[in-house]
Amino acid sequence: MQSSIAPAHIVEAHDRIRNYIHRTPILTCQQIDDIAGCEIYFKCENFQKVGAFKARGGLNAVLSLSPQELEKGVTTHSSGNHAQAIALAAKIAGTHAYIVMPENAPRVKVDAVRGYDGEVIFCKPTLEARETTVQEVIREKNATFIHPYNDERIICGQATAAKELIEDLSHLQLDSILAPVGGGGLLSGTALAASFFSQIREIYGCEPEGADDAFQSFRAGVLIPQRNPQTVADGLRTSLGEKTFAVISDLVSDILLADDQEIVAAMELIWQRMKIIIEPSCATPLAAVLRNPHLFAGKKIGIILSGGNVDIKFGLDGTRLTFSS
Template identity: 60%
Template structure:
């Protein structure tokens, strides 16, 4: 069980290593949504995404408790950079298993943090086998991208800052985050439950990776009917751990199409002048798609990251 003290400890632990990211508002987007939106800009976070929080909270504890002398994970995305970055902060080596199909720019970012990249075939089996081999060879400690209380407690600190900075005098009516494996959503839901109990928590999920909405309804970890979405950070399936937190503390999961994601992404680029990745646009897409559910409300939105390949934009 992740208590509010666990989340506070996580925040104290990672605070020296992270940015307290800006919260932005935009009148045009408020007018479009018919609501008052507060965007927590984790695209400005270290490594360009909130994942730095969870990675740091886990890695700092591994180092403090001397649980191991190296770190490993498998990821093609922001979590790979998060573990590489966190490992460098504590001076431990990191071995990151990445599918050989991952963009070169992401491999270079991981290498840039001084980690070793181990390439594998782009399947979950190959990725897990790669990590097992690394652990056997180096004794590295695995930092799972979401199925880990320490990672969830780290991700929970983004909503904590948003509530502390903008949700004190007048609480948010609703807090919206995207859902992939559920680490950020679980953390956001727990923080909101503890610090702003009148605020409901809603998730946005791509139609093309709609496992969480099925799991949320059935109570079992379900697979998505199909996986095809531009939101490449949200393709993962929930774990038992994240599903149970989400079932307890999330009000609803709203799905959006890739066209809706791209339109929301473009709106943020054009009007807010900030760069967000497709996965990051999912909550706003959900708010714009369901104006009735947010009309006149004060809405907190976690903008999760800004790592896009500028050579491959959808517009």
């Protein structure tokens, strides 16, 4: 399956959404560089609207709709960040958002969707239940469905994060860019942006061992669906889509894995050394770098920090920080 996305589509997406998003900062940390043995430039999408890169794709998709489509509202299914993105985009566009969320979705993300005036519709925590519930919403409301990742409008919106990274580091020659991979919207967009707007050819997707469908699919050359994912990185439990897999197969160098212990350690390292909050899914690329020092030694690498929506709670003794994402 060949992608029809061209450089102009990403440029148009950026022009469409730039007034509604943050041009997020790129941060560095000498202490983390010393630990990793390379120079890391963090594109901080945890500072993005809705606290994640998903705002980019959601806004591009919703703002691309016709007035007739907007009049009937939009719908999607998501455990959190895409849900918030579509709710925000719908509010900006002046339409209604019907957001299907699993009943075990993080409370912080459910509350955020409602804060953007999205209507939350709960379902059982399975892909089948999500898709069935969305189809019911479409039948009842005639709303336009916006897929969380298997949509070229979404991919183009997500690609703008890497486009900004490349533009803002034009004085450097990055060797690699890394992004987490769940459904593949961010990774495929990152790979396209790197291919179109830079000379960077080392693009890595980073995935939890407990939800490794992208790793398996990449090696097999065919889509292998996610089955019973078990990982703290809730945003990476989804399966790749046909559109995202096509781009990833063509342009991505490899999929790197990290286990949950490594992911949490990387997350805590960023919290402690950079004094910024990220969620477990977001920490997966740094975990993969620390696990594979031979791949990145002495190199300049960009990492997309995908989001920072984490529900932080202190233990009863006031000393142990726990979280749910």
